[in-house]
Amino acid sequence: MGKKKTKFVCQECGYESAKWLGRCPGCNTWNSMVEEIERTKPATKGVFVHSASDIISKPVPITTVTATQEPRIQTGISEFNRVLGGGIVKGSLVLIGGDPGIGKSTLLLQVSAQLATLQHKVLYISGEESVKQTKLRADRLHVASDQLYVLAETDLEYIVEAIETIHPVCVVIDSIQTIYRADIASAPGSVSQVRECTAELMKIAKTKGIAIFIVGHVTKEGAIAGPRILEHMVDTVLYFEGERHHTYRILRAVKNRFGSTNEIGIFEMRESGLVEVENPSEVFLEERSRGAAGSTVVAAMEGTRPVLVEIQALVSPTSFGNPRRMATGIDHNRVSLLMAVLEKRSGLLLQNQDAYLKVAGGVKLDEPAIDLAIAVSIASSFRDQPTNPHDVIIGEVGLTGEVRRVSRIEQRVQEAVKLGFSRMIIPKNNLAGWNPPEHITVIGVSHITEALEHTLQ
Template sequence: MPKHKSVFVCQDCGYESNGWLGKCPACNNWNTFTEEIQSAGINSKKDSILFDVKPVNINDIQIESEERYLTGIKEMDRVLGGGIVKGSLVLVGGDPGIGKSTLILQICDTVKIDSKIIYVSGEESIKQIKIRADRLGVRNSNLLMVSETNFKAIEALSENENPALIIVDSIQTMFKDELSSAPGSVSQVREITSGLMRIAKTKNIAIFIVGHVTKEGALAGPRVLEHMVDTVLYFEGERHLSYRVLRAVKNRFGSTNEIGIFEMKDAGLIEVENPSMMMLSGRTESVPGSVIVSSLEGTRPMLIEIQALVCPTNFGMPRRMATGIDYNRITLLMAVLEKRVGMQLHNYDAYVNVVGGLKIDEPACDLGVVAAIASSFRNRPVDLSTVLIGEVGLTGEVRAINQIDKRVIEAARIGFKNCVVPAGNIKAIKQIKEIKDINIRPVENVVEALSILL
């Protein structure tokens, strides 16, 4: 008989200990250890298995083209890198109520697959799923619904039905009989994900896993979960706002820089094919502190509005707040304004916001942030038809950025008349043939840029 031993496992990071600990030494979280029973086999020479493994020369390996299923949703195909790869394991995470199940159900209806699709739900009954399917207009005759939480049922379905796509909603509700821990625990999630990976690779079945997230916004369960799957998608956005952003943070079959933008409506998630117009809708005219920048998400250029509010402080220490952009970057750029431009901002509160709920992490928007703060400080509006592009250095210089052609072409397409760019990019801009009816204003430093804008 195999021996059984008790171990204590951290439910946040998967750290194992022989005894209970109040604070996890790996992730520093409190009261996260739970007791789990593990069986350990007796190690002996008889139990060892010798594998006849032969290495293959890299030049002898034949590569076959990846067969993909188009989802029928362009934004989803963009993020996945061109569609769903056969035999891939995709993890979709997001906050509760953000629309994960809605998106997956819509994919089941529009995906270009002639074989069976099995939707395994551990959270809802098949009647509840049917109600949502009717609201979304899902009528795919190849879609089969199952309400089950036992992993053996998924294995049996993959054998008997031979589907092309399996949906597991959600991974935290599934369990294995062999494990004594509760569903959603570290050991259950790890073992079930490993079993799903084995099914996907051996039977060449594409599998989608829906996962919960923690309060900090990370996927619940051990970090090894993200390393095991082929693709990790995050569905982001405020649940009380209509716009959602689908972002790939890991993708073995495509880029991790692409994003897909959706709008939540009564009929489900609707693709936003022109995000620039969405971000600029509702913009107020001739108001100080509002500028437009051109940001790049993967291969997609987007025009985004940045707002700044600068006002005298009532405290000894001025307040700084940033939403959608790095706080430390704001502090750095304000120091550049004080030192290189001479703006006395040490007695002023500053608030910077990226409109639309997006997050900007590229330095190409530095010039826009600087202009928005200066505009609010001087109480002078920036021209509505102007787009700002450029990285700002600590000496006040405006440095050249990459892929300037896509950014300028997007600004001209939307209808902007002026574009302030780094002087180092002017040579590349002159080679762009698609630019028409837009005035390019090259600048070398922040002082020169503000003299043009304000």
């Protein structure tokens, strides 16, 4: 018997090397090389090995291809349907990642229960919990249906066998890091195991038309563990976000071949499970303190949905050599940039001031349209002048202090009208081409100093 060949594989990026390296040349990560046994394929002289489906594809003109819009499977959870782009697509492979304990298993068990209630056969496979533990979780969530099948298994061969026996409409794998193939020598969760198991599940989803959801662990940096190719292989990538000390959870789509990216669904974690938040703007603003300096409301777009959130700022004289800049829910570099613009273009002496900013409710905002609201919050706290509690502020701020136009202004204004706000400060270039509603006053500004004159009295 010949000696088995081994190789060293980086557990972060999948880089392969014939010898051990302390630092991976692919991703520059230290101590990530793990020894694995190379797989040897049987020699097939003069013969190409096709996939298990035995279907040989041939190139055809695109004009001869007939494509019909398949009906999506409705889950009964409207927020989940929204994030997926209108429902579950048959044959799709969906990856869900999130921090430990954030509620990924709870969400997928509730989705499985809703599908089972609608008489769709669902197979829930847990590689981390026993069948009894899954049953205890189901009892807490009041889940009970004969169409929901539970399996505690980590061997991919037995999982494929169960799928072929039950013929489910939807399969949940919790989690992909616990699943392994017996013919691969590396440990479960390694780059080789995750890549090969996902490829096998993708083949099952595409050939049999089964929607498969796989749960992925995340690293300490917040990215999904395993090779980066994992996110490229799947059809949809969802991140389940939230703070441990907040009851609200955000399901965000960062990749979706069947719908809009950056779409979000908002849930509230309760003892009975996750509950949909139908009007997130009202929830984020319900505890807002009126008449406080440093508080503004902005209409941010999350996918196709406008959401009104509160931005809070606290500016105080520093007691250190270098002033501190801290931000929660906002990019730290954007705060520093806007403070430099305020100091240079509006004459606010902020170089000896500490600044602390926060988006209330644990939401993360990353679009340029929130620039003007951040700047007004900082100026309001610095001058100790409260803003009008009935104002909503929108606009992108340039380095010269100009206020630039933003997208989807009409949807943002409609959301503000729905929640009873009476005035909006928007970029002047956004005023053309549409008529504002009757119940709100819309003011266009072209410079950050002009915006401060309207908002700080």
